[in-house]
Amino acid sequence: MPAGKPMYQISELQQIINEQISSKRYPVTPKELYEPITYMMGLGGKRMRPALLLIACNLFSDDISAAVDPAMAIEVFHNFTLLHDDIMDLAPLRRGNQTVHKKWNTNVAILSGDVMLVEAYKLLTSINPALLPDILTIFNRTAVEVCEGQQIDMDFEKQEHVSIEQYLEMIRLKTSVLLGASLKIGALLGGATSADAKLLYDFGVNMGLAFQLQDDILDVYGDPAKFGKQIGGDIISNKKTFLLIKARQLALGDDAASLQKWLTSSDLEAKVSAVTALFTKLGVRQLAEAEMERFAEQGFASLGQIGSVPETRKELLRSFANRLFVRES
Amino acid sequence: MPAGKPMYQISELQQIINEQISSKRYPVTPKELYEPITYMMGLGGKRMRPALLLIACNLFSDDISAAVDPAMAIEVFHNFTLLHDDIMDLAPLRRGNQTVHKKWNTNVAILSGDVMLVEAYKLLTSINPALLPDILTIFNRTAVEVCEGQQIDMDFEKQEHVSIEQYLEMIRLKTSVLLGASLKIGALLGGATSADAKLLYDFGVNMGLAFQLQDDILDVYGDPAKFGKQIGGDIISNKKTFLLIKARQLALGDDAASLQKWLTSSDLEAKVSAVTALFTKLGVRQLAEAEMERFAEQGFASLGQIGSVPETRKELLRSFANRLFVRES
Numbered sequence: 274m275p276a277g278k279p280m281y282q283i284s285e286l287q288q289i290i291n292e293q294i295s296s297k298r299y300p301v302t303p304k305e306l307y308e309p310i311t312y313m314m315g316l317g318g319k320r321m322r323p324a325l326l327l328i329a330c331n332l333f334s335d336d337i338s339a340a341v342d343p344a345m346a347i348e349v350f351h352n353f354t355l356l357h358d359d360i361m362d363l364a365p366l367r368r369g370n371q372t373v374h375k376k377w378n379t380n381v382a383i384l385s386g387d388v389m390l391v392e393a394y395k396l397l398t399s400i401n402p403a404l405l406p407d408i409l410t411i412f413n414r415t416a417v418e419v420c421e422g423q424q425i426d427m428d429f430e431k432q433e434h435v436s437i438e439q440y441l442e443m444i445r446l447k448t449s450v451l452l453g454a455s456l457k458i459g460a461l462l463g464g465a466t467s468a469d470a471k472l473l474y475d476f477g478v479n480m481g482l483a484f485q486l487q488d489d490i491l492d493v494y495g496d497p498a499k500f501g502k503q504i505g506g507d508i509i510s511n512k513k514t515f516l517l518i519k520a521r522q523l524a525l526g527d528d529a530a531s532l533q534k535w536l537t538s539s540d541l542e543a544k545v546s547a548v549t550a551l552f553t554k555l556g557v558r559q560l561a562e563a564e565m566e567r568f569a570e571q572g573f574a575s576l577g578q579i580g581s582v583p584e585t586r587k588e589l590l591r592s593f594a595n596r597l598f599v600r601e602s
Numbered sequence: 603m604p605a606g607k608p609m610y611q612i613s614e615l616q617q618i619i620n621e622q623i624s625s626k627r628y629p630v631t632p633k634e635l636y637e638p639i640t641y642m643m644g645l646g647g648k649r650m651r652p653a654l655l656l657i658a659c660n661l662f663s664d665d666i667s668a669a670v671d672p673a674m675a676i677e678v679f680h681n682f683t684l685l686h687d688d689i690m691d692l693a694p695l696r697r698g699n700q701t702v703h704k705k706w707n708t709n710v711a712i713l714s715g716d717v718m719l720v721e722a723y724k725l726l727t728s729i730n731p732a733l734l735p736d737i738l739t740i741f742n743r744t745a746v747e748v749c750e751g752q753q754i755d756m757d758f759e760k761q762e763h764v765s766i767e768q769y770l771e772m773i774r775l776k777t778s779v780l781l782g783a784s785l786k787i788g789a790l791l792g793g794a795t796s797a798d799a800k801l802l803y804d805f806g807v808n809m810g811l812a813f814q815l816q817d818d819i820l821d822v823y824g825d826p827a828k829f830g831k832q833i834g835g836d837i838i839s840n841k842k843t844f845l846l847i848k849a850r851q852l853a854l855g856d857d858a859a860s861l862q863k864w865l866t867s868s869d870l871e872a873k874v875s876a877v878t879a880l881f882t883k884l885g886v887r888q889l890a891e892a893e894m895e896r897f898a899e900q901g902f903a904s905l906g907q908i909g910s911v912p913e914t915r916k917e918l919l920r921s922f923a924n925r926l927f928v929r930e931s
Contacts, residue, residue: 427634
């Protein structure tokens with residue numbers, strides 16, 4: 274357990290989280306229920322959400338020990354959503370390894386996911402009873418929103434038309450609110466007022482929107498050596514990202530016909546370069562970058578409004594967020 | 603909300619629960635997330651678990667209003683387990699209606715089930731903060747145990763040998779602990795001491811074991827007009843019930859060979875009557891009934907040990923349990 278200090282380094286917080294994950298022992302039996310949980314939690318990842326929760330707590334308190342279990346709750350919950358999403362998306366791989374439903378089977382993936390969701394709640398029960406009802410309420414609301422976001426995302430695949438507003442609302446629910454909730458819960462555990470906790474929530478949601486827009490851009494324009502996923506994957510699958518939605522709005526005449534034609538093409542390599550060229554011609558990259566900037570600025574503005582914390586103490590959160598922005602473009 | 607009285611009738615408690623269910627409005631969108639929840643909750647059922655929770659509360663308190671949301675939490679949780687179990691068991695029907703994964707699809711059933719689990723937790727957050735950590739801990743432990751029971755039940759299908767002890771442990775986890783937890787949570791909400799709540803938990807678990815053994819017996823020997831399910835269904839599917847496990851232990855020579863032969867027969871009608879005849883010959887019905895009696899007596903003994911409640915006040919719980927025993931044999 275951390276001894277407490279004014280400002281932890283990100284690497285120290287990640288070490289705390291990774292130690293929690295690697296030292297966690299689930300029951301040995303039933304094997305097919307618990308082995309997938311240990312497997313899933315061991316696949317790695319940036320541990321961004323629990324790190325944000327601990328940073329937020331540390332903004333208001335030198336002692337972050339009460340935030341460690343809740344930080345793990347968020348990480349277990351996040352991995353539960355990935356596990357069930359992978360079933361729904363028929364995904365064969367997760368972070369370069371077989372997904373649970375591929376390595377075992379769908380029933381195992383459903384049931385071990387269910388247990389992970391309960392395990393997340395188990396990790397919340399140690400919270401100070403004075404804070405527990407409020408934090409449970411935030412967690413419950415967020416959990417439902419993340420499921421709503423996943424449903425809306427699946428609905429988009431069957432919809433011909435998706436607006437930018439609908440797209441932004443989907444990514445807000447599916448990915449951003451959990452970043453906001455992580456920060457808000459951490460802040461409350463650190464003793465923040467509800468007004469300050471709300472400002473951190475807004476920071477997190479806006480950053481989440483900005484990160485997702487960055488992901489959309491990198492999927493098309495990223496450096497293949499740094500991005501980690503196949504460049505053009507969204508184009509190949511006709512994913513209704515900010516770029517595609519905006520391009521379909523802006524394309525006229527020949528451009529519109531060309532875009533429509535390429536969307537149904539089975540020559541995937543030509544499709545990626547043709548659609549990328551259309552995106553560039555239509556200027557949707559700049560529009561996405563401007564929107565990303567707008568969300569990032571809104572987020573930093575919320576952070577700036579937290580008056581009870583000196584600016585120097587906010588540096589870690591600022592640099593963490595900034596690091597996520599330039600990570601691989 | 604109920605006004606409070608010394609002893610509610612079962613029908614009054616069921617009315618409270620059914621009103622809660624029928625007045626509950628989930629968000630309208632995303633449709634495929636929320637419609638299945640309303641559908642599933644509307645399929646009916648005996649509402650036994652929330653009724654037990656309210657009865658247990660009413661044992662210790664005239665005012666049961668604080669127990670209504672937690673009773674609903676248990677019913678929503680129970681229906682979540684049915685929804686996900688139906689996917690895993692490939693069940694086409696639930697209470698005579700299409701299962702959610704048949705009526706919609708598997709993805710819808712996974713995700714709306716996930717939301718139901720979170721909705722159950724939402725219904726717990728209104729609990730008095732002084733009791734919330736303990737009740738959450740009971741709920742979490744029980745939820746994990748129910749999942750463990752489901753996994754062990756699925757494991758049994760692939761196992762050649764299952765012992766009576768393993769079988770009883772499986773049904774304890776899969777069905778009995780939730781009855782125990784319903785009673786324990788209700789008791790704590792009514793102001794019971796933890797010792798009395800524990801005695802009610804033991805009553806519930808033992809009753810659950812007895813009910814499941816009764817179900818095993820009725821599946822073979824029940825009155826088709828009253829049982830509601832196909833008589834012999836367990837025999838047809840070679841389900842490793844108390845009766846089959848015991849019969850395989852006791853059958854010798856020709857009986858053992860005959861039983862083994864019938865288990866692989868595709869003449870289902872002949873299989874049901876031949877295996878039933880073997881069960882009768884081997885006396886496994888009487889053994890199951892004796893075991894059922896033993897659990898019921900243990901349960902009633904625990905109820906008897908609750909000294910702080912007058913015997914007259916325990917009558918409702920006794921008669922409710924007894925009614926469940928004779929319901930359709």
